[in-house]
Amino acid sequence: MKPVLLIAINFVREQRWPIFVLLLWVLLLAVLGLAANIPRDREDLLFVFKQVSIYVVAFSIFFGGSAIYSERKSRRILAVLSKGVSRQQYLSGLVLGVTIACGIYCFALGLTGSWTLGEAGFPMLQVWFLMACLVAACMLAGTVALMFSTFLNPFFAAGATALVLGLPALAGQTVAPRWADAIPVYSLVAIVLRSSYRFPGRAVWFPILLALVEMLIFWALSAQIFWRVDIAVAVE
Amino acid sequence: MVAALEFVAVSKIYRGFGARQLQALNDFSLRVEPGEIFGFLGPNGAGKSTAIHLAMGFMRPTSGYGRMLGTPFGNARTRRRVGFLAENVALYHRRAERLVRFYGALSGMGGPSLSKRSREVLELVGLESQSNRNVGKFSRGMLQRTGCAQALVNDPELLILDEPTSALDPLARVAVRELLLHSRAQGKTIFLSSHLLSEVELICDRVAVINRGQVVRLGRTADLLHCADRIKISARHISAQSFEESSEENGVVTFSVPAGSERATLERVWNLGGEIVSVNPLRRSLEDIFVEATSAPVSMDQGMVQ
Numbered sequence: 001m002k003p004v005l006l007i008a009i010n011f012v013r014e015q016r017w018p019i020f021v022l023l024l025w026v027l028l029l030a031v032l033g034l035a036a037n038i039p040r041d042r043e044d045l046l047f048v049f050k051q052v053s054i055y056v057v058a059f060s061i062f063f064g065g066s067a068i069y070s071e072r073k074s075r076r077i078l079a080v081l082s083k084g085v086s087r088q089q090y091l092s093g094l095v096l097g098v099t100i101a102c103g104i105y106c107f108a109l110g111l112t113g114s115w116t117l118g119e120a121g122f123p124m125l126q127v128w129f130l131m132a133c134l135v136a137a138c139m140l141a142g143t144v145a146l147m148f149s150t151f152l153n154p155f156f157a158a159g160a161t162a163l164v165l166g167l168p169a170l171a172g173q174t175v176a177p178r179w180a181d182a183i184p185v186y187s188l189v190a191i192v193l194r195s196s197y198r199f200p201g202r203a204v205w206f207p208i209l210l211a212l213v214e215m216l217i218f219w220a221l222s223a224q225i226f227w228r229v230d231i232a233v234a235v236e
Numbered sequence: 237m238v239a240a241l242e243f244v245a246v247s248k249i250y251r252g253f254g255a256r257q258l259q260a261l262n263d264f265s266l267r268v269e270p271g272e273i274f275g276f277l278g279p280n281g282a283g284k285s286t287a288i289h290l291a292m293g294f295m296r297p298t299s300g301y302g303r304m305l306g307t308p309f310g311n312a313r314t315r316r317r318v319g320f321l322a323e324n325v326a327l328y329h330r331r332a333e334r335l336v337r338f339y340g341a342l343s344g345m346g347g348p349s350l351s352k353r354s355r356e357v358l359e360l361v362g363l364e365s366q367s368n369r370n371v372g373k374f375s376r377g378m379l380q381r382t383g384c385a386q387a388l389v390n391d392p393e394l395l396i397l398d399e400p401t402s403a404l405d406p407l408a409r410v411a412v413r414e415l416l417l418h419s420r421a422q423g424k425t426i427f428l429s430s431h432l433l434s435e436v437e438l439i440c441d442r443v444a445v446i447n448r449g450q451v452v453r454l455g456r457t458a459d460l461l462h463c464a465d466r467i468k469i470s471a472r473h474i475s476a477q478s479f480e481e482s483s484e485e486n487g488v489v490t491f492s493v494p495a496g497s498e499r500a501t502l503e504r505v506w507n508l509g510g511e512i513v514s515v516n517p518l519r520r521s522l523e524d525i526f527v528e529a530t531s532a533p534v535s536m537d538q539g540m541v542q
Contacts, residue, residue, distance in 0.1 A: 003342050010328065010338065075326040079386060082292055083342035084316035230250075230295035232285075 003085045007093025012100050015063060019101050022059055025052045026108045033116030042120035042197065049113050053134055053192050056105045057185065060138035063098045064145030065157035068226075077231055088223045091146065095219055098142035099135065106131040106138075121197055129203045130192045136211040137188035141165060143215045144183075147222035150229055184210050238306040240394050240425035241268040241291055246300035248286050248449075260286040262449040264300070268427055268442075270393075273420050275440035275457065276429040277522075279530050283449040284429045285323060288398050291427075292320055305394060316343050319392035323399040323429075325383035329372030332363055336385050343390035350389075357385040362411055376403040384412060395419060395426045401435060413439055433522040437461065443522070445529040453529040460525050466492045466518040469501060474510035492518050 012019070029045070029052055036045060071077040081090060110131040118124045144164055148157035165185045172180025172187075180187050184207040195201045248261040260283045268274045278284045289295050291302060293310025307314045327335055336354040345353065358367045361381040366374070371382055380403045387395060395416075401409045409432075416426050416439055430436050436443060436457075443460060445453040453460065469491060476484040479501075482491035489510075493501045498515060505512060 002344075002346070006338065006341055013330075014328065075322065075324065076328060078292075078294060078322045079320075079325070079327060079339065079383075080342060081294065082315060082318070082320035082322075082387075083339060083390075084312050084344050085342050086312035089312070228296070230289075232289040232294040 003083075003089045004093045004096060007080065007085070007090060008096035008100055011067065011094055011097025012104075015097070015101055018059065018062070019104060022055065022105050023108055025055060026105065026112050028052070029109070029116060030112045033112065033119075038116065038120050042117075045116050045120060046122070046195075046197065049109075049117060050193055050195075052109060053130070054189060056102050056109070056134055057137050057141055057189060059105070060098055060102050060142040061145045061158055061161050062154075063101055064094070064142035065149045065161060066154040067094045067098070067146055068149045069152075069154050069157070072231055075232075081231065087226050091150075091219065091222050091226055094146055095139070095143050095215070098146070099139050102138035102142070103135055106134050109134075122195075126195065126201060126203070129201075130195060132208060133188040133191050136208040136215075137185045140183070140211040140215045140218070141185050143218045143222065147218050147225065150222055150226040181207060181210060183214060237270065239267045239303065240270045240272075241274075241302070241304055241396075241427055242266070243287065243291075243302045244300055246287070246290060246297045246302055248283070248290060248295070249298045260449055261290070261297070264446070264449055264451065266444055266451060266454070268425060270425050271420065271423050272441040273416060273426040273428060273439050275436035275443040276427060276446070277431075277433070277436060277443060277526055278446040282446045282530070284446060285398060286449075287446070288396055288427075288429060291396065292318075316390060317393045319387035319390060319395045321380075321383045321387040321395075321397045321400050323402070325380055327371050327379065327382060327386070329370055331368055332358060332371055332374075332382055332385075333367040335371055335382065336389050339386040340389040345390060353389055353391070354385075357388045358382075360388065360415060361385045362408065377405060377408060380404060381408065384415075388415075393424055395424060397426065398429045399431065400428070401430065401432060409435065433526055437522040445526055447530045453525060457522070461519050461522065463518040463520050465495050467495055467498045468492045468514075468516050468518045469498065469505070470513040470515075471505045471510045472513055474505060474508045478504075478508055488513055 029048055032045060032048055038045065081087070110128055114124045114127045117127055141161065145157055145161040148160045152160060165183055168182035169180050169186030171182070172178070187207045188211060191201055191204070191207070243264050243266045246261055246264045247259070250258040250260060252258065264283065264287060276284055290297055291304055291309055293315070302309045304311070305314050305317055328338070333354050336358060337350055340350045340354060355364065355367065358364050361384045363378065363381055363385065366378065371379065374382065380400065384400060387397065401412050404412065413435060416428070419426060428436065428440065440457050442455065443453070443457050444451050470488050472488055474489055476482045476489045479489065479491040482489050502512060502515070
């Protein structure tokens with residue numbers, strides 16, 4: 001467990017600038033909360049909150065999709081995997097790192113959201129449920145991206161991830177709504193997007209649990225692929 | 237006795253787009269005994285780094301197998317007993333001591349012993365005064381020394397070093413050389429890949445030269461350098477033209493003769509009025525052996541097969 005934690009913390013440290021840039025959006029929401037007349041501008045605040053929420057899912061794909069590629073390209077992965085670290089532990093560390101990075105963002109957003117939206121009449125507990133949905137969506141999206149990053153460059157990994165996450169959403173819109181739950185990133189994001197002051201939604205835990213289970217499946221798949229990869233050769 | 241490192245009929249083919257393939261190792265077999273410093277030589281593209289990466293488990297062989305400290309290549313638990321320094325070392329940008337501690341912790345170390353050991357190894361590589369500086373601001377030589385420190389932090393039984401002194405100044409090279417000799421004295425095994433033949437000649441117990449993915453020379457360094465069938469004679473007060481393939485430096489003429497004919501040659505020198513300076517078995521340099529072993533013409537697309 002210790003190597004996993006070390007790799008995760010190291011990942012967050014290496015991604016500190018993208019995380020900082022992400023947190024600027026939360027700061028924007030906080031500034032808006034300070035500057036706005038909350039009862040009057042509450043719909044605008046909710047809109048900004050939802051918009052800022054979505055960014056973290058995109059960033060999780062970016063984090064996951066570029067993690068292994070950049071380590072292999074810089075050859076820093078060699079020093080790490082020359083130690084007593086198995087490839088599964090390395091992948092677990094990256095998944096945990098993506099989760100921590102997104103968790104930091106969601107925590108900051110949750111704090112700001114519960115202050116601004118809470119003052120505007122949005123149930124504070126529901127804000128934290130929405131953050132839980134986002135973290136679960138990020139974990140799943142990040143793991144799928146990480147799986148593709150074991151053998152693709154970040155551009156193709158992001159594209160392939162978008163396809164894998166987008167197809168069930170498309171099927172949910174066109175064939176039957178339950179298809180959207182096949183890979184529930186869209187379902188989880190939709191919970192955030194559909195929330196409103198009148199219908200803030202209720203805490204439905206099934207998509208979160210499903211996302212966690214699928215994350216484990218994709219992690220196992222990633223480990224199987226990564227085990228076969230020649231890591232000393234850079235992906236181009 | 238369990239070999240420190242063992243390759244058995246290992247082949248490695250890199251597959252590219254289409255039908256292009258590159259055979260990096262071809263039926264490669266090698267055994268490194270515990271407690272020796274083993275020199276691993278070969279021209280660029282010979283397959284040295286591929287062999288090292290296979291041993292570390294960074295890639296898998298196309299065929300054949302290998303063992304490191306008695307377990308198959310790629311075993312994470314075994315790697316805790318191994319130190320590795322890659323060619324063109326790449327490390328995270330953070331303070332040197334913290335970085336070494338990070339790599340030590342990845343090897344399962346922890347607590348005050350790790351902090352103590354991190355300081356010790358930084359001192360060993362001469363970076364104790366730089367331990368609080370960010371590695372990102374280090375010169376290439378300092379980076380390589382930091383790489384050596386991270387390889388040594390877990391006090392490994394087996395050290396695998398890929399070009400450990402290529403960026404070091406002469407003083408630092410001497411320090412690393414002494415470090416390796418000290419490690420051997422402690423019973424550790426060192427697998428050293430290097431292009432610095434003089435260095436390999438000085439410290440390695442055994443040497444393997446590989447070319448085109450196969451071992452082309454293997455043996456004890458002393459045996460390889462010793463040339464039993466010729467004797468080197470140096471003499472003064474004679475003309476260099478008196479003997480074939482002789483050279484003259486500061487009035488001393490040096491030439492070699494087949495073993496067994498030295499007595500007759502010495503008498504000839506004396507008859508010419510010369511004075512013998514030295515008579516020794518001819519000793520070749522590792523460079524001679526390297527050139528001889530790898531002198532087969534190599535094209536730029538060496539190893540490419542369709």
